Amino acid sequence: MRALHVPAAGEQPVLAELPTPEVPDGHVLIKIKAAGLNAIDNMIAAGMTAGMAQHEYPLVLGRDASGVVERVGAGVDRLAPGDEVLGHVPFVAPIQAGVLAEYAVLPAANVCVKPANLDFVAAAAIPLAGAAAAAVVDAVAPEPGQMVLVNGASGGVGSYAVQLLAARGAAVVATGTPADTDRLIKLGARAVVDFTAGSVVDQIRAVHPEGVDALVNLTGFANGDVPLAAVRKGGRVATTTTAPDAEALAAAGLTGTGVFAAPGAETIAPLAEQAAAGTLTVEVTTVLPLDQAADGLATIAAGKASGKIVVRVDGQ
Incomplete structure (x- = not known):
């Protein structure tokens, strides 16, 4: 799968092929449709958070995403293959999994079903x-x-x-x-x-x-x-x-x-429902393809982001 990742500590992010991750117990494998960018992605890429939690490489960037469940790990009964979902990769050690990739593994506790009338780009902009x-x-x-x-x-x-x-x-x-x-x-x-x-x-x-x-x-x-x-x-x-x-x-x-955000399913599901109902505006100002994800991160790092920047991973 293609993934924007840091190959080793101190190196710059690159878009290249990595193996599709395995699915541990309590997790789900998602075919990513869209990924939302956040300031913490730059901090992780630069190694600024390495003192807070162990980093392992290659380290895939990105924490917020939407997509379709491909497989579920043991112990997951709330989600099933084919479900359209949104979710977040929490900041817990080891920091390695990310969503700026064609496939990503997320803890089931941080994933909720996407409302049918909420599009994937908007959904990816919600969690963190x-x-x-x-x-x-x-x-x-x-x-x-x-x-x-x-x-x-x-x-x-x-x-x-x-x-x-x-x-x-x-x-x-x-x-x-x-x-x-x-x-x-x-x-x-x-x-x-x-x-x-x-x-x-x-x-x-x-x-x-x-x-x-x-x-x-x-x-x-x-x-x-x-x-x-x-x-x-x-x-x-x-x-x-x-x-x-x-x-x-x-x-x-x-x-x-x-305040430290905790984007568990119980928090992001009501926000997604509000967005689907039109009572919460999801302000996506820029949508980029995966091969321009690094440009979006540079915009955030420069303090020039206005609203949310989302990467469309599936190319549609």
């Missing part, structure tokens, strides 16, 4: 970004009418977070560029703050002097990159990055937590 968005929204737990700032709203996680917050009745203020404004408003943001025009904190406080009620932080790995001062005292913060840390939160009089 959707689960991360659901987790940060749950973490800040907004009440109807409360104002929530989404910092880094223009990416894949942000597009889901804006919608899920708005669905709970929150007044969403999103950061983005002028080019992002119309689509973020359509997704449910009340206002968009242009982070290229100056301090996000100053822009927020100029309109909302008391600050927002909560912050969903999706970008910035240093405390100074996160607009904590835009949040009122006693407000809540949820972050998918390493910042802000506990000391910075305490100093600002805020409570908060770091």
Whole structure:
């Protein structure tokens, strides 16, 4: 099978033939139709996550996918060959299996049946970004009418977070560029703050002097990159990055937590159903063939991704 993989530690990803993987107990072999790209794919490719979990090579990239079940391993009775599915390869050691390939093995616990009226490309864009968005929204737990700032709203996680917050009745203020404004408003943001025009904190406080009620932080790995001062005292913060840390939160009089997405079947299935029903927009902005998957990862690494980038693996 063709697969985008890192042949050995320190080497660049290549698209080449690898053996089709065997199917362990509790897993399913999926003929991949589409694969969603995420920032963690670049981190794994560069070896940045090797200190967090053992990596084994050749290492196939990609974590999110949709496709058709080819075979099931022992102990799997919820899924069967021929099922159209979506799923996620969790970040657990050893890191080696991936979905940027014609076939991939996924834990059955991280796979759910795809709604019939949800296409494969949209389905592949849901698992990690959707689960991360659901987790940060749950973490800040907004009440109807409360104002929530989404910092880094223009990416894949942000597009889901804006919608899920708005669905709970929150007044969403999103950061983005002028080019992002119309689509973020359509997704449910009340206002968009242009982070290229100056301090996000100053822009927020100029309109909302008391600050927002909560912050969903999706970008910035240093405390100074996160607009904590835009949040009122006693407000809540949820972050998918390493910042802000506990000391910075305490100093600002805020409570908060770091969030790590857990895209199990029980989390991604409701999101897929919402997408199929039209109550959750899956914002795929770029679709690439497998031989251009590395270009999509480069776009994400450069911080130029807007919405989700999906790789169509089956060529259809």
